[in-house]
Amino acid sequence: MNLQSLNTPAALIDVARMNHNIARMQQRLDALGVAFRPHVKTTKCEPVVRAQLEAGACGITVSTLKEAEQFFAAGISDVVYAVGIAPGKLPQALALRRAGCDLKLVTDSVASAEAIVAFGQEHSEAFEIWIEIDVDGHRSGIPPEDATLISVATALVEGGMHLGGVIAHAGSSYEYDTPEALAHIAEQERAGTVRAAQRLREAGLPCEVVSIGSTPTALAAGHLEGVTEVRAGVYVFFDLVMHNVGVNETSEIALSVLTTVIGHQAEKGWVIVDAGWMAMSRDRGTQKQKQDFGYGLVCNEQGEVLDSYLMSGANQEHGIISHVGTPDHDIEKRFPIGTRLRILPNHACATGAQYPDYIAVKPDGELQTWPRFHGW
16 A cells, blocks of 8 residues: 555545654643643544553543543543533443443533432442633633532532542633733633632532643643643644644644545636545634635645645535635646645644544555544
């Protein structure tokens, strides 16, 4: 198997870049003195997660119970399900715990806590629960100073559950693009979560774990006093959104989509390729950032960026590649039929989700198929 023999479109992992990204994040968090629990939703791929654990990560973060089941079956038992637990999923969580998975669940409301308690008592299970903290108004969680925090914790403890700690994610960090702004939001994330932990302890409630993280804040934090662990996911591949945020170079993006030129619209300066939005995803995360990369940044078959060429449009199975600014009327000669190109994605999580497996490209040129799973 070689690149020329691959059917297109195909999702490629540059293993050297991936290993560089893993080492970069692990070394940084080791230096900051905290444990690292990578978020595996980006890849949902065992060989990638093995590389993260071998580099020093301890445990994993998941976004679906399917991920928890798959990675537990692969022998990884220290798992945080970092999405508020729906009551209907408690039987699935119970089955994992009864099988020996050290699964931690998340909640951010009294109603949810009461549902967990009722189910746990009914089945004689003391679930470990982490309370989600809202540090930036981005999505879910309880603000650090909100009285609901103590109410939720009290309901869990009095109901016989194990209150493990607090968890936060500064998702708004994706909206910034300067070192100063990223450092500010990183400190806001740290301070808010540590404050929530302090309030729990002052109320006589347990709070062993203080878990925070996003790729931008993990790389921007000045210090992590009071934090016990960090979570981050997209760093393993990086992408164009993260490039615009300012945390990686395009040369560090480890995921790309291999595609083939199948046609031209020479008068428009277009190349047509066989990778459309089904291959790249519809994620246009760079559209509102300082540089819009369309559906992706174009590289040659070896993965070297071709300056000023983007996938500027996409239909389901057709992608349009064009030159930024003035049309390239020599584009038919530049990229003849059959030319193989790679496209760097806006959002690695969304692009990876389009594929049942990755093709891992090793430094010596060897190719391996790494399965990826789907579902909830």
